[in-house]
Amino acid sequence: MKVLLTGGAGYIGSHTALELAKNNFEVYIIDNLANSSIEAIFRVEKLTGKKLTFFELDLLEREALNDIFDQNQFDAVIHFAGLKAAAESVAQPLAYYRNNIGGTLNLCAAMGRFGVKNLVFSSSATVYGNPEQLPISEDAPITDAASPYGRTKLMIEKLLSDICAADSTLNVVLLRYFNPGGAHESGDIGEDPNGIPNNLLPYITQCTVGSRKALTVFGDDYPTPDGTCIRDYIHVVDLALGHLAAISKLQQNPGLVTYNLGTGRGSSVLEVIQAFERTNERKVPYVIGLRRPGDVAECYTDPTKAKIELAWQAQRTLEDICRDAWRWQKKNPEGY
Numbered sequence: 001m002k003v004l005l006t007g008g009a010g011y012i013g014s015h016t017a018l019e020l021a022k023n024n025f026e027v028y029i030i031d032n033l034a035n036s037s038i039e040a041i042f043r044v045e046k047l048t049g050k051k052l053t054f055f056e057l058d059l060l061e062r063e064a065l066n067d068i069f070d071q072n073q074f075d076a077v078i079h080f081a082g083l084k085a086a087a088e089s090v091a092q093p094l095a096y097y098r099n100n101i102g103g104t105l106n107l108c109a110a111m112g113r114f115g116v117k118n119l120v121f122s123s124s125a126t127v128y129g130n131p132e133q134l135p136i137s138e139d140a141p142i143t144d145a146a147s148p149y150g151r152t153k154l155m156i157e158k159l160l161s162d163i164c165a166a167d168s169t170l171n172v173v174l175l176r177y178f179n180p181g182g183a184h185e186s187g188d189i190g191e192d193p194n195g196i197p198n199n200l201l202p203y204i205t206q207c208t209v210g211s212r213k214a215l216t217v218f219g220d221d222y223p224t225p226d227g228t229c230i231r232d233y234i235h236v237v238d239l240a241l242g243h244l245a246a247i248s249k250l251q252q253n254p255g256l257v258t259y260n261l262g263t264g265r266g267s268s269v270l271e272v273i274q275a276f277e278r279t280n281e282r283k284v285p286y287v288i289g290l291r292r293p294g295d296v297a298e299c300y301t302d303p304t305k306a307k308i309e310l311a312w313q314a315q316r317t318l319e320d321i322c323r324d325a326w327r328w329q330k331k332n333p334e335g336y
């Protein structure tokens with residue numbers, strides 16, 4: 001089966017490429033390397049002994065995208081490509097709308113033109129905004145997201161729902177990720193953010209390796225047991241395997257379906273720091289700072305729907321995430 005991964009050189013995409021290649025899928029990747037390195041693809045090839053087909057291309061380049069679809073009959077597409085830094089999106093909304101929405105429009109048009117019917121889309125728990133109820137199930141109300149980034153995810157979900165309503169032969173799985181972390185157990189591929197990390201785990205590993213001074217914990221006055229925010233951290237390899245489960249689902253012609261991918265367990269920022277220190281026997285330098293605008297106090301999934309309908313559930317623990325994130329950072333102190 002030929003699967004195209006847009007954004008497949010990135011953090012989640014490269015881990016998914018590895019699991020797909022291991023399971024004998026033919027993997028094709030389109031990436032403009034805006035937030036990734038081609039080295040990730042070389043390493044996936046080395047780890048799997050399989051060749052991936054890579055096209056360095058921006059999804060906004062419509063003609064070149066159509067040429068790739070013309071020359072390759074893909075069975076399914078996993079659409080990871082997008083800009084993902086919520087704070088940056090507040091400062092640069094147009095860049096986010098242009099890239100994320102524009103790229104998706106071109107991709108959907110190419111799929112329509114060349115008869116590709118199956119799509120998995122990388123959405124985010126951010127679409128739930130400040131949840132009314134915990135744990136969050138897929139039928140929780142979708143209100144507004146806290147950033148232009150989150151709104152691009154909401155808009156793409158709606159766009160995909162509209163094109164599915166207009167064409168009953170299309171199959172789309174929307175995957176709403178909770179908080180991915182960790183790395184492949186080899187320590188050869190992992191998260192390599194450009195500049196200052198926005199996310200908690202890469203910030204912790206960079207502080208521990210010495211490339212940043214101290215983590216700022218964004219607020220300790222939330223209505224949670226230790227006052228810090230609670231999130232559902234999911235190991236990136238479990239997340240990658242969720243995409244294989246989603247591809248199997250597409251083969252059942254489901255129309256449009258949505259799944260949360262998380263563990264169902266919430267951990268506070270201080271619990272993550274403690275788990276990291278315990279697992280890796282390293283101190284994490286941190287200070288308590290102000291709340292970060294847009295953060296919600298608690299966010300964790302009800303994993304039941306994915307468990308029943310995708311026969312998938314996260315197997316790895318927060319300790320596995322901390323151990324594997326640190327192994328990757330130690331082996332690659334400056335990333336790729």
Ligand code: NAD
Nearest residue numbers: 007010011012032033034035036058059081082084122124
């Ligand atoms: P990432 O930045 O590592 O990967 C995204 C990839 O897309 C990068 O390699 C980038 O170069 C590429 N890209 C961006 N715009 C492109 C374009 N116009 N044309 C071609 N390639 C383009 O991010 P990630 O963490 O692997 O996230 C993958 C997807 O999952 C994103 O859509 C992100 O919004 C979503 N997501 C991520 C998280 C998270 O915390 N990492 C959480 C929820 C959802």
Ligand code: UDP
Nearest residue numbers: 198199200203216217218229231269292295
């Ligand atoms: N966080 C923090 N300091 C940081 C980065 C993140 O305290 O430098 C906290 C943040 O407030 C949130 C949690 O860690 O409660 C996870 O944040 P992240 O940005 O990784 O993911 P989000 O849940 O915002 O998508």
